């Protein structure tokens with residue numbers, strides 16, 4: 001696949017050359033998503049083809065268990081191959097409960113920042129703020145902390161170059177090189193540079209008998225039954241209770257917008273068809289609801305306790 005990225009985005013090589021010309025020492029980081037694309041990058045590192053000083057997995061608090069197992073698998077492969085690069089698992093600095101906590105705060109309190117992508121009725125999508133706030137920024141913070149150590153300021157002669165595993169078929173996701181949060185962090189996209197597509201990375205993993213589950217949150221609106229490895233059916237089958245939680249959150253979000261508690265201009269939907277999740281998969285929903293009803297209520301009460309909201 002050809003690299004056709006727009007001219008504002010530089011290749012990793014160009015960024016490194018620019019930084020070296022400015023006399024910067026470079027701290028190399030991989031933002032590891034636990035799925036397929038960044039796993040390709042991690043394996044290139046394990047095999048000695050890409051240098052990293054740090055691997056970071058930012059836990060959104062909503063990844064399915066199979067992704068946590070996949071992350072553990074990759075940590076084990078690193079150990080088995082004698083790869084000693086530090087591997088950190090980090091979370092959002094304010095919401096230890098991750099995206100679930102943010103959504104509960106949005107639904108039940110006056111917290112008004114909807115940090116979540118969603119399909120809107122009438123067309124379009126809300127911005128992918130969840131990826132920025134719960135994946136990219138926590139990874140940047142971890143790298144920054146590691147470079148700074150006990151120092152209170154970031155050293156002038158260091159730049160962080162962080163690889164993001166956007167594949168060549170996801171070029172539109174690469175919006176910038178220089179981080180908006182930290183001017184000394186540079187985001188680079190080596191899979192786009194090398195023309196490696198999502199399917200290429202999956203084929204590589206398959207050919208090596210590596211795990212090939214695609215990472216995403218259990219309620220990710222980018223899921224579609226038409227996308228290989230990204231279907232709602234996989235969540236329904238492997239994480240039925242998580243699917244039920246997704247249906248509940250999906251309903252609640254429209255409820256708080258409809259009743260005027262939240263001021264989103266359009267109604268949000270998790271499903272691409274802009275239909276309630278529980279209606280799209282009605283039979284599964286009804287069966288799971290009767291099976292997990294008590295567990296769902298316990299989860300809701302526990303989450304409310306975390307954000308300290310009484311019954312309403």
Ligand code: SF4
Nearest residue numbers: 130131216217220221
């Ligand atoms: S997987 Fe989906 S819901 Fe989760 S952070 Fe990424 S875009 Fe947002």
